[in-house]
Amino acid sequence: MTRLEEAAKGPATGVVTAYFSLGSNLGDREANIRRACMEMAASGLLAEMAVSSLYETEPWGPVPQGPYLNCVVAGRTAASPQDLLHMAQSIEASMGRVRDVRWGPRIIDIDILLLGGLRLRRPELEIPHPRMWERAFVLVPLAELCPTLPSPGGEELRSFVKRLPDLATVRRLDVDMRGVFGELQNSVPGGVAGC
Ligand code: A4P
Numbered sequence: 722m723t724r725l726e727e728a729a730k731g732p733a734t735g736v737v738t739a740y741f742s743l744g745s746n747l748g749d750r751e752a753n754i755r756r757a758c759m760e761m762a763a764s765g766l767l768a769e770m771a772v773s774s775l776y777e778t779e780p781w782g783p784v785p786q787g788p789y790l791n792c793v794v795a796g797r798t799a800a801s802p803q804d805l806l807h808m809a810q811s812i813e814a815s816m817g818r819v820r821d822v823r824w825g826p827r828i829i830d831i832d833i834l835l836l837g838g839l840r841l842r843r844p845e846l847e848i849p850h851p852r853m854w855e856r857a858f859v860l861v862p863l864a865e866l867c868p869t870l871p872s873p874g875g876e877e878l879r880s881f882v883k884r885l886p887d888l889a890t891v892r893r894l895d896v897d898m899r900g901v902f903g904e905l906q907n908s909v910p911g912g913v914a915g916c
């Protein structure tokens with residue numbers, strides 16, 4: 722029995738929706754994103770998983786580098802923030818990610834965006850992700866999965882994203898992501914329970 726199933730037998734308040742940002746700009750970017758999605762599903766920490774469309778995005782930040790593919794993955798979970806960070810970093814390591822330049826090119830990056838309503842400010846882990854509200858490559862795919870999410874100012878994400886200054890740096894790709902979690906997940910098309 723997975724930890725999610727164990728927790729689901731207890732009070733429902735222990736299960737929340739987690740959102741992750743995935744990005745890749747080295748190698749076969751789409752294959753990298755697909756493998757990361759499959760490994761997240763195989764971790765046993767997430768249920769009812771959903772994935773946004775894939776987006777081709779201009780690189781954000783001070784480091785000159787190639788364009789990214791980005792998407793957002795969601796799932797219901799009872800795992801701790803530390804367990805989710807460990808899961809993300811284990812997948813990054815298993816895929817051969819090398820950490821050298823901050824904000825530099827990477828095979829795969831898996832960041833935790835939100836974990837229910839949790840607010841955490843630790844050196845090794847900040848939730849909500851501290852830079853998520855500045856980034857179209859995060860917010861546009863997130864708005865697909867949770868259009869009613871309130872922005873820090875209270876505006877719904879679906880209207881907030883329309884005014885992002887860097888909106889033109891993201892382009893939705895016509896890629897079919899159905900089945901990306903394999904047989905392991907009963908993914909929910911179009912959104913996530915509890916959004
Ligand atoms: N960490 C703290 N909070 C979190 C969190 N919520 N989720 C810590 C995940 N990790 C978190 O991350 C550095 C440390 O952040 C970790 O050890 C963890 O303990 P990292 O992945 O090793 O390094 P990084 O990714 O280079 O740093 P950072 O600050 O996470 O970079 P960003 O902000 O993710 O930027 N442009 C486009 N278009 N698309 C992209 O995906 N990504 C980046 C990376 C730059 N430009 C991009 C993209």
Ligand code: MG
Nearest residue numbers: 830831832833
């Ligand atoms: Mg990261």
